[in-house]
Amino acid sequence: MKKTAWLAVLASSGMLLASMGPAAMATSGAKSSTFTTINEYHGITVGAPMNPFNSNGNTFYGFDQMQLGWFTNSATNVNAFIPGLASKWQILNGGTVVNVQLQPGAKWSNGKPVTANDVVTSMAVAFTQGNAQAFFLGSVRAISPTEVQFRQVPGQHYNQFFNNLMQQTIVPSFEYGRLMPSNIWTIINESQYSGNNAAKQALAQKMQTQLTDIGKKITTFAPANDISAGPFVLKSLNPGEAFLVKNPYFYAADKVQVQNVVFRNYTGNQQIWNYMIAGQLDQAPFTAMPTNILDQILHTAGNKKVVTPSFVGAALAFNQGIYPYNMLAVRQALAHIINRNAVQKIAEPVVGTVSQYSDGMVDAATPQWLSSAQIKGLNPYAYNLQLATQQLLKAGFKKVNGNWMMPNGKPWTASIYTVNGFSDWIEAAKVISSEMTSFGIPTQPNIVSSYSQYLQELAQDKFALSFWINALGPQAYGTYQRIFGPNDGYQIVGGKLVHYPYSDKTKGNWLDIPQVIRLAHGKVVNPGQLTYSLNNMTTAQQRPVVAELAAAANADLPMITLWNYINVQFVNTTRFTDFPLNNVGLLNNPAGVWMAQGYVHPVS
Amino acid sequence: MIEVEHLQKVYTTKGNLLTRSQVHAVRDVSFRIPDGGAISFIGESGCGKTTVGRILAGLETPSAGVVRLDGADIHQTPTRERRDLRRKIQLIHQDPYQALNPAHSIEQALSAPLQIMAKQKSGSPRAWIRERMDEVLTMVGLEPASVLYKHPHMLSGGQRQRIVIARALTVEPTVLVADEAVSMIDVSLRLGVLHLLRDLREKLRISLLFITHDVAAARYLGQGGQISVIYKGLIMEQGLTEVVIAHPRHPYTQALLSAVPVLKGLETMGADRFILAKEMNAQSDAQAGCLFADRCPFAQARCFTEAPALIGEDHQYACHFPEVRQVAAVAAE
Amino acid sequence: MSAELMHGKSAEPAVRVRGLNVVYATSQGDLPAVRDVDLDIEAEKITGIIGESGSGKSTLVMALLNSVGKPGKIVSGSVMVPGVGDMLSIDRERQRRARGKELGLVFQAAQNSLNPLRRIGHQVLDLGRSHEVRDLRDLLRKASDLLTRLGMDADRVLTSYQHELSGGMRQRVGIMFALILDAKIVILDEATTALDMLSQASVLEIVRELHKERGLTTILVTHDMGVVADMADRVVVMYGGEIVEEGPSGSVLSHPAHPYTQGLIRAIPRISGAIDRAVPLPGAPADLKTYLEPGCPFYQRCAAAMPKCQANRPTSLTVSADRKVACFKVTDHD
């Protein structure tokens, strides 16, 4: 009889499957106040804690994860912020002291108020994560229950001090305070010691370890419920979706018109495309895509493309430690061989524009930093095979039977490395390979299975030609440290610049750019040091330095910028209207920030 | 001349430590076969007769006892010589359908052992092999040209068994062990194979160990030789073939002879014929007395307590109460 | 149950086979396996059918039950069984019921004739249910009695699986299955071939006793002339799909008429008499080539073959009161 029971269960489950046809068709978007989007920063992970300090934690930046303010991505004004938990702020003493007033009426989702003490605790947490040290936070003081004062480490003039502290995650003291010992500030202060007293140095070492251990504990901390000071709070989640509801205690709850937010999980771009083609996403973040997909997406009712500036470029980087790429002529010749127009058209037709200058910045930033005369001085490296041939012949290369021989007599072959899943890179690598091969340099695209393997092998100098993200802006330091930073051996250790040679395989110098570069007008510069110096300069002070760096990057050509990304995102207007389409600074922030500012209304 | 003394074989059955047990396949067997002589082992299945044959052929190693071929102990000689020595004793399998590799032609089957032999001969090995193949095939009554290229499945059972014998002859053996060599062959062809074996024995002076449960076949083949009746690995009765069949003294021998069907119209039933109804019980090994006592219709109290020894000179038997019974059928005319 | 049969005239045969032809369908066309067989099986007698492998004896027996398996098929003929009718033309359900109930078969491979996954007792019950036996408990009792009669521990056997029984025991269980529904016609197809001497003798002894006790009609199919000679009242000799000789066993053995029968008897090694009386039979058994040739199937091996034998097939002729032979040499003389 057991057998029949078994079968009955099966049969009934079969009927269940059959019976749930159309009735269950209604998707979560049917209720018009549910806003569906994608979390571009990390996937949804069941089992990961609802903890913003965990890199896979289930909290959503701008929705239930709050900070003092939201950066507007201005290239030249690092202090342009939209208020977050901070309603007002004063930058004093040349940027070394900052006073912040909290939003009146800011509350956690359990009804408790957000206080200055929460901010102080959050900064302690930031120390345990190593984050506060990165912007030289010296001290934090609650001036009143709603006002906090921040000071930079004495003697430091880090120009992004305010920028960084505004972007620190604020968490409730009643949750995270418990995780740290009561003498946490003593530990922090002792660990910060940088003098020459050996005993104090040893103590600092010990305290740093202690701090790291506390940090680990904090990242694994799993609160029972999501506690949010943002417009939403996480209610439930499964491996495919996270479901957030409006936080009634949010300080600007009356401005928030959206009742629920659903985050879709994704593991690859093609999934986001599918969601958009199905018209299921009310807002979708930046995603690389081919033209056919763009057409398909725009074909769907309500989908709208929104373009904002972006400060990212994709480049082909040379490992100058590998022959023959140590020769400037070779790098420049390749720049003439590669038809960047064709590359962009095939690889990144939708969210990319052909790069003009190869000066280390995105083209949108170049006019903001350089004068037109300086721009004219840049070599455009136009597609010109003849020029490339001349340069190579001059450098001692020879063409035999249609293929190039290197000056050392060996045939010149090449491999261009990219990463699986990075479709634009792969496609670009294929196109460039074709171009180089038909020019007489047999070239193959090589696709590494995972990004982590790619980066490791890159650092181990296994690749001569590889793809790299450069021009990461908007700030000048962030931009140039992609070229003349850690990948060139320049690292900041204990607040000081150190240069590791190419021969040290463990320290990440895989570009091996000469330490000094002679510019067109004869000046010799050290780009690593110049880049580092940008950190402590005002915008005005930075201008001449950026100009020198641009000239250096253009002349020495450590990497060829192939295209600049444009930040294309999508919104769907069938269920919601009133997106902040004309507010570029806001658009660069998550949709939760828009909603908190009163944008995004359900279609009535 | 092959001599076997006090042969024993004990198997340990597979199983875990608790259930592992020992099976005595051969308890104590001794015999000798002169060149050109023959001995027939008869007994029912599971009596250990096949094990004796396999030990002789080198397929099993004895737990105790000695097998000597022309004075050399085949289990104690150094490895290299042992292979040559063992080749002198060839086993003819019960099943000719399994004894030949279906993937090989007859030529392949015969030439493989000949190639080894050829190394020891002088002259052109290829011609020698060819010649020798013809020779052995003719010897077993087959026409070389018509069988050499064939594969086993194209031959009848009788022909296959002849090929098997021919293959054994390629290595010039001095002893043949024929284990139920005709039981799988069609009735009309059986006698032909038996006849061939008898011929070889006489012509090539090969010693023959014939293992069977068919007393009549043993009688035909073992003419002038001996018969050994074996039960549970122990010899029950042993003697000249004619004598044992005509005057069996052990009840087990008598039971075997009684079981031979009587050819009505040609024979009359033996006066004392009896049919043994009880089956052999392999588990009742541990008893103290005669191994056959539990099935013996003539058993007395003493048989259950005391094991009989093998007594007698030319005609040996292991029975406390040996009594000649007229169980074999008698020819009608 | 089979009252008619019990009280039927003894002159009426228990099975009457007429004009039976069985062929095997092959890619080379239909090949005959049983040819033009007419046979009367006498009631309450033991009939021995003897032949070598490929002689068609097993096919004949399966044809009696109309159970010839693929690729064989019965082309023509009738098998009349009193109380049942023509096994070859009655409907399938009645055929099925006749099998097991009227005609019991002990299989050549009786060792493997039991479902390995069911206890013997369960299989007895399956059999009972298939033949609408009302009192299943009684059936089990009968099985138990029969098994005891066959010299086995009935309770143990009924609760055993096939693999727990020895070869001899399985054979006896097979006999039990053939008899349990009181079949009056029992066919033993090479039932003792795989057994050794002692087991064979004891099984045959039991068969002989049951045959007598129950008044059975027993058909013994074997290749062993000795067994037939020992057991059978009548003997039927088959060669190449045909019956070549038929008659009372004593008379056939002592005075075989067909050259094949003669050769076969001469080729038996015996334990009595002069050893050299045994003479090998030359040649190879019949195969399909033989079947296809027009002449006498034994022509190739026959020492007494005449030119006539190559082209013409001798038909079975009655040579004396109860003997039939299919040989030109015999029939032409008479």
Added chain:
Amino acid sequence: MKTVMARLAKRLVAGVIMILVVASFTFLLVRLMPGNPVEAKYQSLLLNGLTPVQAMDEVRVMYGFIPHQSLWIQYLHYLGQILHLNLGQSISYEGTPVMRIILGAAPWTIILVLTGTVASFIVGILAGVIAAIRRNSPVGSAITISGSVLHGIPLFVMALFLAYVFTTIWAVLPFGAPYNAALTPGFNGPFISSLARHALLPVFTYALASYGGWLLTMKSSVISVLGDDFILASEVRGLKTSTRVGYIAHNAILPLFTILALSLGFMFGGSLFIEDIFDYPGLGNLLVNAINNRDYPLMSGAFLLITVAVIASNIITDFLYSVVDPRIRR
């Protein structure tokens, strides 16, 4: 029964040893894999638009979860932890216990594979019997061909095809999530219906892919049983057709149960493509992500779980077999 238990105990010990061997092997192998998980995370956060400050903030602590001791010490530690059923902490999930991550993913794979296997088993077996009995008829040939073709098509090709048909061309079925997150999990209608709707496509794909195998195996099993002597014997004894079919089915299906149990053991490795293509959040997906992120503890853990499942199913199969097959029971 005593011997069965003794055998079981023996198998268990052997199984534990095998688990340790596999664990050691995968531990070492997995650590041979090249890659830098933290740098990758950082760089991808940058690509996704986080500022370097935010991205660095996110990943800085991950460094703490990368083991720094020598391989040998790590190995000993790893073995020690396994004995305490602790699979360590994930790198890419920043210290979340591997066990918790795996247990979070396992239910989805189990739903997917169990339902798919059972469904395909039942349908495949029935079709196999028909294909064997009617093997000379057009129906039988058609069934056999359907089985061979479905068996022959690679899983990912079938999954891609079905995904294209049912989510793009004729978008009736959802994908990408195991159920609608707005619903409360539990034994309520909407939830179960959502669960089933989301699982339907992957389960169907899995079932379709396994159906052919069952069919062909069952067909050959039935054909071989049909040739057995006892089936002929049951005919000449006049057993009813239904009884005979029962005999055939019982004997033919027995060997398949072993395969069934074994295939359930392999389930965790087997659904990799389906989970990837339909983005179903099971163990296969987890493993692929772990590999791509070079999350060594997670990889070792997933491997170990798969191995344990295989070994356990082996033991259970062995045990069950000795229960259902009297020939093995002693």
Added chain:
Amino acid sequence: MSMRLPKTVLHNRSANPNFRQSFWGFAWRTIVKKPGRLIGFAIIVLFALMGIFGPYLYPAQLPINPNAIYAPISWQYPLGTDFEGTSNLALVVTGARYVLFAAAMGAVFTVVFGTILGLCAGYFIGLTDSVIMRITDFILTIPSFPLLVVLSTVWNFGQPVAMGFVLGITGWGGLARAVRSQTMSLRERGFIEAARGLGLSPLYILFREILPNVGSYIAMNLLLAVTGSIYAEVGLFFLGVVPFQVNNWGVMLNLAVFSAGAMSSPQALPYLLSPMLAILILTLGIVLFLDALDEMFNPRLREV
């Protein structure tokens, strides 16, 4: 069984001294008996030719055409084009070599490892058997596809031989076990005992006596291993978990799905369908042909 025909007659037609030739003749007759088998055979031959000669039909670097991205099916592009305007047909044809060669190598390695280890385990019972079988259990226990994924990142798969080797070492377990059990049963057969008794060397017995008798089983497995290897390697490339540098079907699938959006956009669909079609046709060919192999070697299915 009594029903069986005398064995001798079935093979009379092969009473030909040159048996080997007649086997090929028989094989050919088996193939042409049903049109399906002939089609299967033709497909396999076609793909083999594609693998051997395909790359010579096109220039080493397939031409790209930025003006014909995802071109529709036409005479110029019978299967459409890909993201850079390269003919999909050219990609399928030139991509066949790596896929098929690696699959063939994978099958050969699988069969060689499986056969040799199975033969040795089955023949040299005892310690050899135990050791080999423990290794086999180990291989069978580790889920092969994930293992393949891990191995493939440690290894470099530039050469199809390397790919084949890895496919082989992860895939021989089942075959070894089957060959072992067949060897063990053959070992008990009379002709092996006879060969031992005749003093033939173990090597001769293993490879000349036993191997031919498991040959048919191995032949079937070789063909099955080819398909298995194709699926495994194409699957690996499709998932993108292994480094790759050459054009092959799996890479096409990967790029079509994950880069070109073929699953979402009909324009790119031919790019996805081309390699799928190639795999399916080859699969079909092998399935159809297996039927013939089955009949050639499996007497049980051979209808008399």
